Amino acid sequence: MKVLHVDYDRLRSYGANRISWAEKMKYGLIRNNHYVRSFSDRDVAAFEAPLGIRDLGKKAANRRFLEVVEHNDPDLIIIGHSDIITVESLKLVRQRRPECVLIHCNCDPLFVPNNSKRIAAFAGVVDAVFVTTGLRDLRRYAGLGARLYYIPNPVEPTVEVLDNSLKTDLPIDLLFCSNATKFTKRLEMVKAIKDAVDDEMNFKTYGSFGEAPVWGRDYDNALAKTKMALNLNRQEGDHWYTSDRMSQLGGNGVLQFAHSSGGFDEYVPPETLVYFDDQQDLIAKIREFHNDDVKRQDWAARARKFFQEELNSTLYSRYIIEATMVQPFSHDYVWARNINPDGSDKS
Incomplete structure (x- = not known):
């Protein structure tokens, strides 16, 4: 599967920050034999903006995002913690490539108002939303259009190397x-x-x-x-x-x-x-x-x-793909024992 992953790669920090959950997801996807193209929305906005002022580059970043979609023809687009890529751009992807699946992955808390607003906005246009909060609290987004899933924070064995x-x-x-x-x-x-x-x-x-x-x-x-x-x-x-x-x-x-x-x-x-x-x-x-x-x-x-x-990144990423595509679960995921692949309760 060809995957386009949109998140902030912190290219301009030059390695000063620790690896993120988004990078762990990418490593897991690759281990599961998927091709992954990264699109660092905030970095692109800064690169495209006059004087590198990121807020001035948001429109250009959305244009570049649509170009990357056109050039790569992904099967799946994963939107991470993006405050650059707009719902309008995702709707254009829907119109131009209706066969492409869209999901949103989010590891921030629901009690932060801007994050809750982001989840709700994306839930109205993507196929599925994955959040590091349990379904009991995620149900506030039910009925917006997207299927809802819990995800844990993954361990990456090449990063968490201590014992x-x-x-x-x-x-x-x-x-x-x-x-x-x-x-x-x-x-x-x-x-x-x-x-x-x-x-x-x-x-x-x-x-x-x-x-x-x-x-x-x-x-x-x-x-x-x-x-x-x-x-x-x-x-x-x-x-x-x-x-x-x-x-x-x-x-x-x-x-x-x-x-x-x-x-x-x-x-x-x-x-x-x-x-x-x-x-x-x-x-x-x-x-x-x-x-x-x-x-x-x-x-x-x-x-x-x-x-x-x-809770390693290989299982984490495999679960996200299987749930996204509503495929039978290939592993007894400990965090998903009470749900079906389509997100419904087993009970």
């Missing part, structure tokens, strides 16, 4: 990395945890409380030194929603603490993620695993095995 579950001499006991402050109060909890455990362990909070954020290579280096980490979303409670932090930690054998309201125990095996209900529960469990390194290693190893085997 910290095997190590005992790691200098960072607990890690939390964040640079996002909108739509969240999570730093209040992080500060309370820091006050409670700072005398007991090395708790690094890159991006908060005066510690500089880490990106790309520096983030990977921080992960390589870490035993345990907080997987705190900006807001908790959306079904199966988490940032890609979950796959980065799980895939590298870093023990992670996640809020119980996400419902991940519905498809993630026991004794892998450490779930907490509130701040005091979290602090108690951090101390428990800090003081029992054998238990920390055991849970982290079990999590890494699950993430690498069941």
